[in-house]
Amino acid sequence: xxxxxxxxxxxxxxxxxxxxxxxxxxxxxxxxxxxxxxxxxxxxxxxxxxxxxxxxxxxxxxxxxxxxxxxxxxxxxxxxxxxxxxxxxxxxxxxxxxxxxxxxxxxxxxxxxxxxxxxxxxxxxxxxxxxxxxxxxxxxxxxxxxxxxxxxxxxxxxxxxxxxxxxxxxxxxxxxxxxxxxxxxxxxxxxxxxxxxxxxxxxxxxxxxxxxxxxxxxxxxxxxxxxxxxxxxxxxxxxxxxxxxxxxxxxxxxxxxxxxxxxxxxxxxxxxxxxxxxxxxxxxxxxxxxxxxxxx
Amino acid sequence: xxxxxxxxxxxxxxxxxxxxxxxxxxxxxxxxxxxxxxxxxxxxxxxxxxxxxxxxxxxxxxxxxxxxxxxxxxxxxxxxxxxxxxxxxxxxxxxxxxxxxxxxxxxxxxxxxxxxxxxxxxxxxxxxxxxxxxxxxxxxxxxxxxxxxxxxxxxxxxxxxxxxxxxxxxxxxxxxxxxxxxxxxxxxxxxxxxxxxxxxxxxxxxxxxxxxxxxxxxxxxxxxxxxxxxxxxxxxxxxxxxxxxxxxxxxxxxxxxxxxxxxxxxxxxxxxxxxxxxxxxxxxxxxxxxxxxxxxxxxxxxxxxxxxxxxxxxxxxxxxxxxxxxxxxxxxxxxxxxxxxxxxxxxxxxxxxxxxxxxxxxxxxxxxxxxxxxxxxxxxxxxxxxxxxxxxxxxxxxxxxxxxxxxxxxxxxxxxxxxxxxxxxxxxxxxxxxxxxxxxxxxxxxxxxxxxxxxxxxxxxxxxxxxxxxxxxxxxxxxxxxxxxxxxxxxxxxxxxxxxxxxx
Numbered sequence: 001x002x003x004x005x006x007x008x009x010x011x012x013x014x015x016x017x018x019x020x021x022x023x024x025x026x027x028x029x030x031x032x033x034x035x036x037x038x039x040x041x042x043x044x045x046x047x048x049x050x051x052x053x054x055x056x057x058x059x060x061x062x063x064x065x066x067x068x069x070x071x072x073x074x075x076x077x078x079x080x081x082x083x084x085x086x087x088x089x090x091x092x093x094x095x096x097x098x099x100x101x102x103x104x105x106x107x108x109x110x111x112x113x114x115x116x117x118x119x120x121x122x123x124x125x126x127x128x129x130x131x132x133x134x135x136x137x138x139x140x141x142x143x144x145x146x147x148x149x150x151x152x153x154x155x156x157x158x159x160x161x162x163x164x165x166x167x168x169x170x171x172x173x174x175x176x177x178x179x180x181x182x183x184x185x186x187x188x189x190x191x192x193x194x195x196x197x198x199x200x201x202x203x204x205x206x207x208x209x210x211x212x213x214x215x216x217x218x219x220x221x222x223x224x225x226x227x228x229x230x231x232x233x234x235x236x237x238x239x240x241x242x243x244x245x246x247x248x249x250x251x252x253x254x255x256x257x258x259x260x261x262x263x264x265x266x267x268x269x270x271x272x273x274x275x276x277x278x279x280x281x282x283x284x285x286x287x288x289x290x291x292x293x294x295x296x
Numbered sequence: 297x298x299x300x301x302x303x304x305x306x307x308x309x310x311x312x313x314x315x316x317x318x319x320x321x322x323x324x325x326x327x328x329x330x331x332x333x334x335x336x337x338x339x340x341x342x343x344x345x346x347x348x349x350x351x352x353x354x355x356x357x358x359x360x361x362x363x364x365x366x367x368x369x370x371x372x373x374x375x376x377x378x379x380x381x382x383x384x385x386x387x388x389x390x391x392x393x394x395x396x397x398x399x400x401x402x403x404x405x406x407x408x409x410x411x412x413x414x415x416x417x418x419x420x421x422x423x424x425x426x427x428x429x430x431x432x433x434x435x436x437x438x439x440x441x442x443x444x445x446x447x448x449x450x451x452x453x454x455x456x457x458x459x460x461x462x463x464x465x466x467x468x469x470x471x472x473x474x475x476x477x478x479x480x481x482x483x484x485x486x487x488x489x490x491x492x493x494x495x496x497x498x499x500x501x502x503x504x505x506x507x508x509x510x511x512x513x514x515x516x517x518x519x520x521x522x523x524x525x526x527x528x529x530x531x532x533x534x535x536x537x538x539x540x541x542x543x544x545x546x547x548x549x550x551x552x553x554x555x556x557x558x559x560x561x562x563x564x565x566x567x568x569x570x571x572x573x574x575x576x577x578x579x580x581x582x583x584x585x586x587x588x589x590x591x592x593x594x595x596x597x598x599x600x601x602x603x604x605x606x607x608x609x610x611x612x613x614x615x616x617x618x619x620x621x622x623x624x625x626x627x628x629x630x631x632x633x634x635x636x637x638x639x640x641x642x643x644x645x646x647x648x649x650x651x652x653x654x655x656x657x658x659x660x661x662x663x664x665x666x667x668x669x670x671x672x673x674x675x676x677x678x679x680x681x682x683x684x685x686x687x688x689x690x691x692x693x694x695x696x697x698x699x700x701x702x703x704x705x706x707x708x709x710x711x712x713x714x715x716x717x718x719x720x721x722x723x724x725x726x727x728x729x730x731x732x733x734x735x736x737x738x739x740x741x742x743x744x745x746x747x748x749x750x751x752x753x754x755x756x757x758x759x760x761x762x763x764x765x766x767x768x769x770x771x772x773x774x775x776x777x778x779x780x781x782x783x784x785x786x787x788x789x790x791x792x793x794x795x796x797x798x799x800x
Contacts, residue, residue: 155398158387167369
């Protein structure tokens, strides 16, 4: 049996979309200097909220709106804890993931076994969410590198003390970024329940949030890199199934490892480059994960 | 001259500290006005109020005779106040143009901004490439970015916070030329520093702050550095007491000490003999092997057998802890991160080097009480101003932390103490007490090596002087009778003084 490259590519786009959304959101959050490890929790919340809304309204579009709102709402818990109460970002992010998984398991029971409404098709037989995900890549790149709010966001992530000294509202910028990241993670999660699996299952994001986090590092905090990372992962997922179906004797585990392996290689390359004295582009935002507090 | 800025009765209280108390002064158009004070005198709080980062509790400010109460830096910039910070104000991963755009209210489009940066930087003789990343720039170039960021807004009042602390003397001269040019164009400049000589030669007036209060506004050229320091510190400066020292038997022998270069300068065949009761001064321009020499002596960098001998005991291969036990102690230059851990309390910091000499551990367990007592003893003996031993080291001012780390080693009763830049970035009062502590230590019979870039300090303290140049140590010369010219030649690498005299 032959593997048709075009059909693989189309399937790849679908498989890449949830991670693409979540990773783009996390990229903006991290560029603002915040490390939110709760992506998985925000995705699963979006998956359930989106599914429930789509089912109740019979409109997938409304489902995605609801998922964005739900993702943003959970992310605001994280924002309140880390930005106002200055809690540890790593621990709070992990808690957010556990919280999201538990909460959705509790409230998701009635939706098990229910079918999702059909998603709206778009041009070239790809649905609108795939197109939106790909459109977000240049939009976010343009926002970060070409607009003043984007410059301020990067400044806050690079050196929050300096940004504060220049009079920029560090905390507000970070809260907005966290909310944006939550909305995109929620939509990414909803894509899994509404467009891929077409039903709700407990824990259905199955680690996609962690992959999104790894991809942000793999991408060296660049939106185009995120697209490449999401496609790489989507491609591996699709190939895995196809190769198995085709009876090719490549161990599945090897393929599942590939995105993580690529991330580790990129990390090694980044630190090797820093060791030889070249910093700047490609390094993590300098204030990433550091709490900010100003005496007034 | 017209008043550009006026402060009337400004006050600010933080929990436990009266940072500013009834501060009044004026800055006129076209003058460079110095704000002088020790670390912790309230200079930073005052300028933060002017720049809108902190709100005063009482008093008022006038800018161009109009009431001025900025609630954030944007408002301050809009009113015509610009500030060049000492720290925390550039974004390393961003380009020069992006950094400058962040400091402006309404930056023009990129191409236009780059053109104006290039134009202005040429006009002031401060060349800069707008597309370069800050990470690739030197300290002097970084400061240019900050200054240009201010100049692009045509400020009426320009605040400079300790701008020369990161500059080489040549870069500092360029800076003063630029400031003078600006002042002549009518800008009022508020210049914060504790470097007395710099203020005496470049500033028109100086307002002196002590413990949050204004001690007076004077013409710095009409006063000696000693008088200014006395106003700053509050008492007549203590004159150091050099008496009571008798060089005894050699305690430390260094022979054929070489160290390959890692990131810095290689040490080449260094030799010295230090006697008990003696202070040996080592001068030199930064980066000529000072840090490397300190790590070779402290034990951070072990060297070939037979190169470092303390009272007949070969310590060349021993690490810092073994050397400490033997009585060879060291205080490296960098207070925050090398000599002390900023996040640790003072008590915990005493444990870093004092555990064996002070007996702060029993059966491998920390004796908290003994450590706290020792920290308290250092605080008392060295007049370290801090709420107590539980305070984090990073919360102390530079001078107080330096007194603490020097005190920690001095109270360890070393046979030999090696210090690098003992008073760098330390206010005059603390510097005097640190120097006195080193002299007292030598008077008690220890050998002391002072590595410093401050020639006055070396001449004041040391019995013999040698210079480090390109990793080579010159022969020592008695300090008495040594002139600044001769020292200059030694620093430049003329090793024998005979040669130096011929060249002179």
